[in-house]
Amino acid sequence: MEILSQVLARNARLIGERNFIVTDKETITYARFAELTAQLANVLQARGVAKGDRVGLYLPSTPMMAIGFWACQRLGAIPAPLSAMFRHAELRKIVAQTGMKALVADSSTWSYFSEIRAEFADLAHCLVVSGDGSTDDLTSLMATAPATFEDVACHIDDICALFFTSGTTGAPKGAAQSQFNQCSTLRDMMVSHRTRFAEEVYLCAVPLFTNFGLTVTLNLCLYTGGTIVLHERWDTQRVLCEIGEYKATYFGGTPTMYVYMVNEVDPAKHDLSSLRICTTGGSPVPQPVIRRFEELSGARVTQVYGSTETSGQNVMEPTAGIRKPGSAGLPVGSSRISIVDDQGSVVPQGEIGEVIISGDCVAQGYWMDDKASAEAFGNGGWKSGDLGYVDEDGYLFIVDRKKDVIIAGGHNVYPLEIEALLYKHPAVAMCAVVGAPDESKGEIPVAVVVKAEGQDVTAEELIRYCRESLAAYKAPRAVHFIDTMPVEAAKIRKRELVLALRENRLDDFRNK
Known part of the structure; x- marks a missing residue:
């Protein structure tokens, strides 16, 4: 197996004149x-x-x-x-x-x-x-x-990178990835994407300080000898235009990015037909958004699942063959998935539990943080904090973040289930469901919504819409409309919404 410096040396020798990085200011071979x-x-x-x-x-x-x-x-x-x-x-x-x-x-x-x-x-x-x-x-x-x-x-066991969590859910922790972790993950992603060496054009608008941006996109591009069109920050119109301008074949983005693109794409202006590999991760993307983007581009949008602590994409929908809507797919390469209960015992097939990832991809722990490392890493792998289940064919389904589950009057309410339904409504451009304190129920689900441009809907209409498809205890008890959703690294910051609801300052996210 190569280490990272050898990968760079190999490409400089074999394809030195090929463009590697393209920006609006420079091109670097x-x-x-x-x-x-x-x-x-x-x-x-x-x-x-x-x-x-x-x-x-x-x-x-x-x-x-x-x-x-x-x-x-x-x-x-x-x-x-x-x-x-x-x-x-x-x-x-x-x-x-x-x-x-x-x-x-x-x-x-x-x-x-x-x-x-x-x-x-x-x-x-x-x-x-x-x-x-x-x-x-x-x-x-x-x-x-x-x-x-x-x-x-x-050596392959040497630490090659420290990627810090964003701090949206607590103090940043540095995941210590080894040369072996990185190169194994890059190898597995190249194969699972069915990548062609020195032929792909990647468009990257994911921040490079993240594992998603640097490892999963830029480093994967280098590993495969591709060209990367690099954006310093997200700009929906520029992304849509440059997919066509540079004939990009690969785009990986968060669900929020796909929502932005679907809401703003103009088929008369934007040509997405060059796309061949599209991936999304970070949280399950709403199925209506996936279907619409696939109609517009002709490319298959592949749900992936992984983390900074496991170096990259560890589970992926098959690029060909059986596809199960809502599933994160099957483990790729050396990655293995197990589902466990609160005591750490493996649960029966189809039952919901915490997702554990093991394999060559699992990082060496958190840098200089023995306590956090012991809590999250062990012989069984890395404890994701996500709730999910595996079906009879081995496909992984993510239900929600363990800590995001709302317990309403003793019932488990999974925000992602409600969000997926809300995204099917034509008046909803973006949404987030969070728990709000309630004297009788403990917590109740509350939806925060950005309306689609040119659309109007009332809170009562959205609540009624949800009640038509969900059990009464799952339907939002309140809907709040805002103009700008708080995001960081193209992910919705639910923690900010929870605090804003508690402190009665959702006006911070409304146009004055």
Whole structure:
């Protein structure tokens, strides 16, 4: 098995002149990317960064995030991609926890980090992509560094990346992925997607600080010798236009992204016919949205299931053959799925329990967090916190997040079931169902809805619509309309909605 630095060396040698990264500002071939990673590796090495040292990448979704990640692979250092949205509290925790030796930022993120830079005596170097010619200006330093580098030898068990959770459900934790975890997952995804080497064109609008953006999209593109059209931030119209402009064959996005596209696509203006591989994950995507996007593109939208803690996509709908609507699919490669009860015992087929993922993909734990690692990782694999079941054919169905289940008067209410129904209503563009406190029931389901453009509907009509298809205890007791859904990394932040409901400030998400 290759390690990551060998994958890059292989592609620079075999397809060096092929375009690797395309943005609205520049195009970088595989050969040039190898030179840029060599230059950054030389800059870091000259400053004492060595194998095993942690390097923070506090950057937006630009080519420098990719260059930083892969330069660390050549050096044997451990990259820690950080969300450009992280602020002081999150940065303090992560910098201290990782013991970073160096941090790479750009002008947009340095303005925040510089305010707390003095707090970290052990952070030896901060390199900033500024172009101002200062001592720590990474642009100038790389321009004068050698464009060749002798890759440091690494073992397949060496940690190759620390991906931090977004912090939407608590303090960020760094999943420690090994070379073996990453390369096994990239291998399995390439096969399960039926990818053609050096022929695919990926369009990536998922943030690169995430495992979804960096591993599942950019690294997979590099592993398969593809070309990636990289977007720094989500722009629905630009995504739809550039799928056609660049003849993209691969698009992977969150359910929210597909909702945005279906709501805004204009068949007279947008050509999606080049798409061959479309995936979605993060949460189950509403079936009406999938069907509509497939009608518009002619491509099959494949539901996938995986996590940062398991390095990538571990379960996937078959790209050909039997398809079961609502299912996440079958385990791919070495991945294995088991369903257990609260005591950790495997439940009978068809019964709901917690989803456990095992296989070559499972990360080594959370960096410097023994307690959290012991709670989430074990001999049986990684405890996902998701509730699901496996049917008679081995297909996995996700019911909901364990912690998102609403217990209304003793009944389990699964928000995803209600959301899937609401998305079938023509007046619903986006929705989220959360639990609200109730004196008699403990909790009740409440829907927060963004109306589709040009459509109107009342709360009473949506409640009645749900009651026609669901048991009374499952139907929302209230529906609140807002104009803007809170999202981060293209995922709905339900925690923010819960707090806003409790504090009576949903007006924060309404146009003034």
